[in-house]
Amino acid sequence: MVTISRNKYYSSMICYCSFIALSACTTAQTEIPVAVRIANATPAVSVTARGETTPVGTTNADAADDPAIWSNPADPAASLIVGTDKKAGLYVYGLDGKVRDFLDAGRVNNVDLKDGVTINGQRGILVAASDRNAVTSAKIALFRLDPATAKLTALGTVDGGAGEAYGICMGSDAAGLYAFIVLKDGTINQVALDTSGATPTGRIVRTLKLGTQSEGCAVDDRTGRLYVAEEDVGLWRFDARATGPTTxxxxxxxxxxxLVMDAEGVAIAPMGEKDGYVLVSSQGDNAYVAYRLSDDAYVGRFRVVDGAIGGSEETDGIDLMLGDFGPNYPGGLFVAQDGHNAAAAQNFKLVAWGDIVKAMGL
Structure with missing residues (x-):
């Protein structure tokens, strides 16, 4: 049998147990080195980061996890990145990587944001995080992001269902705004959100299911599709409509x-009305994989390697937004959590989408 644990890849001997005697079964495990996993994987092109964030405050731990990008259309260089320290709370960074704000929100794992949402009667930027402060009772923690001050304000939490909160992404259609909260066991609850009043409310309108541990997700509002990574199994898509099929x-x-397990963060690069790419973190070999949205076809792989700024390894969350982010990030901005940031605590690496496009020949 093969035993898998997070960030570890093992081969083990088959052992036989006596059910009559109820004797113990022991397994010899050998970790497969990252270099071997890379050698066995499909070749990947290399890109380098153009920026990085200040490390998260939690040191000597797997702490940084997931980013979300806000694009400032009036001043692209003043765009912001929200990132989780899953042991402590939420950071807001500028494109220079410096911390603009930190909000103590406890154990928030993944994060997403959406602009143009009605919050307390006014249009604003809604931030949603998967709140796992109570392991058996998932919550969606909601915040407002002020683009002028880069400050986060807590709005409250809504119910995400029974189980441990893990991944989260938001989507909207003519029927309303939804958060998809991915529980650790592969359950995905679609929650209709209403933030128009003084206190946010949420209602689970549909439940989807994958068989094993899942986390990263992203919604393509253009096509009404939800993409979810099941860590040891692969990448899936669902109909994102509340009335759609659940298969x-x-x-x-x-x-x-x-794609080398764990399959982790998921992000979308929309192009035209229906085309573009969905990207997923191939955590097991420190790579990122692109698939074409129109037909699900494999497109290629890339890695963020050491350059003037360090590369990224064992990436959990990713985000991607196309468009204008100033001269340092032509084509758009790709942000990846870095699980091994040299001697410092974990952080997030910033890559120009134009560099990825050139390297992959897209």
Whole structure:
């Protein structure tokens, strides 16, 4: 059998147990080195980061996890990044990587944001985080992001269902605004959000299911599709409509070649009316994989390697937004959590989408 644990890859001997005697079964485990996983995987092109954030405050721990990008259309260089320290709370960074704000929100794992949402009667930027402060009772923690001050204000929490909160992403359609909260066991609850009043409310309108531990997700509002990474299995898509079918379609298997488990963060690069790419973190070999949205076809792989700024390894969350982010980030901004930031605490690496496009020949 093969035993898998987070960030570890093992081969083990088959052992036989006596059910009559109820004797113990022991397993010899050997970790497969990252270099071997990389050698066995499909080749990936290399890009380098153009920026990085200040490390999170939690040191000597797996703490930084997931980013979300806000684009400032009036002043692209003043755009912001919200990132989680899953042991402590939420950071807001400028594109220079410096901390603009920190909000003590406890154990918030993943984060997403959406602009143009009605919050307390006014249009604003809504930030949603998967709140796992209570392991058996998932919550969605909601915040307002002030683009002028880069400050976060807590709005409250809504119910995310029974289980441990893990991933989160938001989407909207003509029927309203939704948060998809991914529980650790692969359950995905679609929650209709209402932030128009003094206190936010949420209602679970539909439940989807994958078989095992899942986390990263992203919604393509153009096509009404939800993309979810099942860590040891692969990348799936669902109909994101609250009235849509609940059967998932597998885009890619975690086969150790194109996609090496764990499959983690998910992000979308929309192009035109329906095309573009969905990207997923191939955490097991420190790479990122692109699939075409129109037909789910495999497109290619890339890595963020050491340059003037360090590369990224064992990435959990990613985010991507196309458009104008100033001259340092032509084409758009790709942000990846870095699980091994040299001797410092974990942080987030910033990559120009134009560099990825050039390297991959997109």
């Amino acid at each position: 998932p379609v597998q885009i890619a298997a975690a086969d150790g070649k194109n």
